[in-house]
Amino acid sequence: MRTIAYAVAAAVILAGSPAFAKKKTPEENLEIPMCPQVLGTVAIKDSQNEWWRQYNLGNPAAVIKLIVMKSGCFQLVDRGQGMQMMREERDLMGEDELQRGSDIGKGQMVAADYFVLPDLVTQDSNSGGSAIGAGIGGAIGGGWGAALGGIKTKKLEAQALLTLTNARTGVQELIAEGTYKKTDVSFGFGGGGWGGFGLALAAAGGGYADTDIGKVITLAYVKAYRNMVTQMGGLSGNARMAAPLPAQRLLERTALLSEPRDDAAPVRGLREGMVLHPTGNKSGLFWEVEEPNGDRGWVPSELLELAK
Template sequence: MRQLVLAALAAVSLSIPSAALAQDRSSAKKQQDRGTAEIPRCSHNLGTVAIVEPDNQWWRELSLGSPEAIMKIFVQQSGCFTLVNRGRSMQSRAMERALADQGELQEGSNLGKGQVKAADYFLQPDIVTTNSNSGGGGLGGAIGGLLGNRLLGGLAGGINVKKKEANVTLSIVNARTTVEEALTEGYARKKDIGFGAGGGGGWWGGFAAAGGTGYQNTEIGQVIVLAYLDAYTKLVDQLGGLPDDAAAAAPEAK
């Protein structure tokens, strides 16, 4: 009997490390899988894109920067488009043009008409609504009932700060024809943060430089970034139908 007990104890002692090792390997595999969730890459450039902010500046309620900063990182890292700036940089250029027209610039400055690169597409990051208390009901709930979208605290799309969830949309519009070429939805939640700031996401450090205040160092900010990454990844998957030369494919301008 004593020998049987000792044998049983030995078997248990051997199985514990094996189970722990298997669990560690499983966790490592999950972490590795999460780490591979990176910004998608395009095999060739599809044209120029300008990022357009939505009218509803929802990010201000969360003390975050404009989602334009998120899109800048994604566009530049993916290589899918050439990014043209239609914000403050355009205003600064207008000032330089004014100085040139007034004869104030040095000779040979080569600044004038016909030099601005056209945007082939407009990329708009959006969200249905935000609700810091996730109270539910109201218009958001009604939209959710009609569209059958994922409900976050009663809201169709949007952000649930309490549960750390985000549901966002991305649309890309042809600048010449105004045709909406693609519309995708992205979703992320708190438990998805692990592969973002930690695993393989070397691009996270660029948000501050791009003006993305709060996205890198707050949980809800990181969740929103991952939701947009989900939407952008789906968007890239749909870009195969875009022409190689958007200008040539559009109707001739008159």
């Protein structure tokens, strides 16, 4: 009987050992998409329902920022603490506290083409699991029993969402989903495979690099991000082109011209202060615009300023 018990114990341990398991660990599937060209600028917004607190995790915005920076798909603009620090620098500049030539002023900030809102739909953090080897371990005793008693069943699952909103139009361009599930029998979550991303994730803190549920949620976000970038192949790839051009205000009374030249026939008269909508067509110093009644024509660009 003792020989049979040892044989059973050895079989269970070898089946659960990462060295003999055929399953891939979640870390091996971590592939952040790399883009050959930048799709635009993006700002990461905080989730409304602070779900991460119940798992003792940090704000997932830090995880998304790391993924974005690693991928090279977007330029990341700071709308958080960095933004506040910028405002403080501008205040110092306005108070003449900074050295001459510091070159801090209006008109230097880069606009966000998109906003990304991370969220989580479902999650299962059965981190304790159930000790399937406790009974066998108690019967066998010794070193075998100690090893078997440490085997846990764990089921971790996360469904992450990334909502992409066009910053100019306010239109939600897409909602990308990423689901990651881990169900296995092992001594731990597995090791390796995170590389430099894992080190950066650990440095950012929040528990995403050193907890099972944190790793699973991270991988779910990686999948969601990959799906988002893939879906953006159907977009123009440039929000400045996809969104309507900003409206312009007419600085002085003039005529809406039928052609882009000074002596062209007038379509109608335009009054000072009218809001005109550029079509995107330009010819020399003239812009084609559409006035509120729907008439199209040309006006000198020097008579236009951004409507606020």
